[in-house]
Amino acid sequence: GENVEQHPSTLSVQEGDSAVIKCTYSDSASNYFPWYKQELGKRPQLIIDIRSNVGEKKDQRIAVTLNKTAKHFSLHITETQPEDSAVYFCAARGNQGNLIFGKGTKLSVKP
Amino acid sequence: GAGVSQSPSNKVTEKGKDVELRCDPISGHTALYWYRQRLGQGLEFLIYFQGNSAPDKSGLPSDRFSAERTGESVSTLTIQRTQQKDSAVYLCASSTLAGASGELFFGEGSRLTVL
Numbered sequence: 334g335e336n337v338e339q340h341p342s343t344l345s346v347q348e349g350d351s352a353v354i355k356c357t358y359s360d361s362a363s364n365y366f367p368w369y370k371q372e373l374g375k376r377p378q379l380i381i382d383i384r385s386n387v388g389e390k391k392d393q394r395i396a397v398t399l400n401k402t403a404k405h406f407s408l409h410i411t412e413t414q415p416e417d418s419a420v421y422f423c424a425a426r427g428n429q430g431n432l433i434f435g436k437g438t439k440l441s442v443k444p
Numbered sequence: 445g446a447g448v449s450q451s452p453s454n455k456v457t458e459k460g461k462d463v464e465l466r467c468d469p470i471s472g473h474t475a476l477y478w479y480r481q482r483l484g485q486g487l488e489f490l491i492y493f494q495g496n497s498a499p500d501k502s503g504l505p506s507d508r509f510s511a512e513r514t515g516e517s518v519s520t521l522t523i524q525r526t527q528q529k530d531s532a533v534y535l536c537a538s539s540t541l542a543g544a545s546g547e548l549f550f551g552e553g554s555r556l557t558v559l
Contacts, residue, residue: 376550377487429500
């Protein structure tokens with residue numbers, strides 16, 4: 334089955350700096366890669382996703398890149414703000430339909 | 445309802461007892477997922493239902509765990525003979541699209557504490 338590795342597990346940046354979180358996946362058949370944000374004590378929510386026929390997608394300050402050959406994808410957050418502090422999860426979905434998550438990255442943005 | 449509803453929100457039980465957790469997905473969502481999240485940890489996949497297809501049970505950690513879903517509606521996750529290591533938040537999510545991309549909408553979770 335699918336296995337998703339996520340790095341780093343914790344990330345601390347200064348407000349205004351950029352943050353990058355990287356994930357690798359094992360199943361070459363996976364074709365959908367979402368990112369979820371979970372604020373403390375709250376449920377995870379989708380922030381951006383990318384499909385396997387696209388190499389990059391951007392939405393305001395966040396962007397995701399996908400390298401299918403290397404089987405890795407990354408989340409980029411620019412001009413970080415304190416409200417970006419949360420745990421971020423990457424995930425991969427294969428043909429079976431189930432969605433497998435990475436272990437998460439705790440991002441702290443210091444004002 | 446407007447979102448995914450889970451009950452109970454909190455459950456404290458004694459070791460060895462059985463517990464049942466309930467999930468009401470968003471109406472019309474064909475796919476339903478259960479995940480386990482231990483304190484400060486990631487989202488551990490448990491089971492996935494898609495319409496009338498056989499569920500993907502590959503994430504269930506032991507035969508003490510089982511889940512059912514009636515058609516495309518309510519799902520129940522049952523944990524028999526609970527152990528302290530079962531303590532976690534159990535999250536349910538539903539989505540519209542099966543086997544393809546589709547946003548998962550999560551419930552608030554059921555926090556299980558096994559004493």
